[in-house]
Amino acid sequence: MRVLSGIQPTGRPHWGNFFGAIQQYIDLQEENDGFYFIADLHALTTVRDAKQLRQNTLDAALDLLALGLDPDKATLFVQSDIPEVSELTWLLMTGTPMGLLERCHAYKEKKAKGIAADAGLFTYPVLMAADILAYDSEIVPVGEDQIQHIEVCRDLAGSFNHCFGETLVLPKAKTLDHGAKVPGTDGQKMSKSYNNTLPLFGETKPIRKQIMRITTDSRPMEDPKEPEGDHLFQLFRLFGSEAEIEEMAGMYRKGGFGYGHVKKAIADASENYFAEARDRRNDLEANMDYVEQTLRNGAERARQVAGEVLGRAQRACGLK
Secondary structure: OEEEEEEOOOOOOEHHHHHHHHHHHHHHOOOOEEEEEEOHHHHOOOOOOHHHHHHHHHHHHHHHHHHOOOOOOEEEEEHHHOHHHHHHHHHHHOOOOHHHHHOOHHHHHHHHOOOOOOHHHHOHHHHHHHHHHOOOOOEEEEOHHHHHHHHHHHHHHHHHHHHHOOOOOOOEEEEOOOOOOOEOOOOOEOOHHHOOOOEOOOOHHHHHHHHHOOOOOOOOOOOOOOOOOOHHHHHHHHHOOHHHHHHHHHHHHHOOOOHHHHHHHHHHHHHHHHHHHHHHHHHHHOOHHHHHHHHHHHHHHHHHHHHHHHHHHHHHHOOO
């Protein structure tokens, strides 16, 4: 199956990004034809610094490769290196109803908050549809909040096919299994917008300090505590083995411990869990020629596929 996913280079990935999405994207490369792109065109709606966007794009490539994306199994490329996608976006745009875009969540939310929404944000779902359709994608793994975009993509592809004949492959959404909730340092869902994230990469000492400052309740040490629903326990469960998780749960129910003990266990377990990826990233950073060549190779393959799809679409609607 052809699987596609894109990641915006708007900041460094955190634990929520990895366990909520990236880990599953990488798992899918084992038995599927994976296309993974760094969505720098999408990022232009929020990142206005050219140097920062270029660096973010390279950092995203380093992060994905370090975390396990294998260029021999999947195609990694930068969105803007595939001009066919922008041209396909226009073909789709000419048949996109305004009302459909006005109903999309991101636009509605900004408008409701009184925030100015530019044309890039308004037409964002059409570019996203082109990203998907350009590679004959069959499966698109997304969070529940992104399902609407896949529905829009299917609507646009279906409308195009209705007008011009069967041309575009209609994809299906694969809802990501987020498993355990990934809470942030304040107990809410880990999110950059809440400023409560824990980074995947970086110096271990500052990350450990962040973990030790995670907000907790004021229950006495001797009190038994139910582990389920406790955000420290949820974080530990991301990294611990079954035996370690059961042991930690037993300690919670027995009581007589301080939260500092749990925080230290989280810090130790997370450092060990990401140690190999951290070392791999350092090696990759010292060999940027390899990283850039990987992106060029990926773009070459992606352009070949996107060119075939765009050619079909152009011929179907009379441009060629």
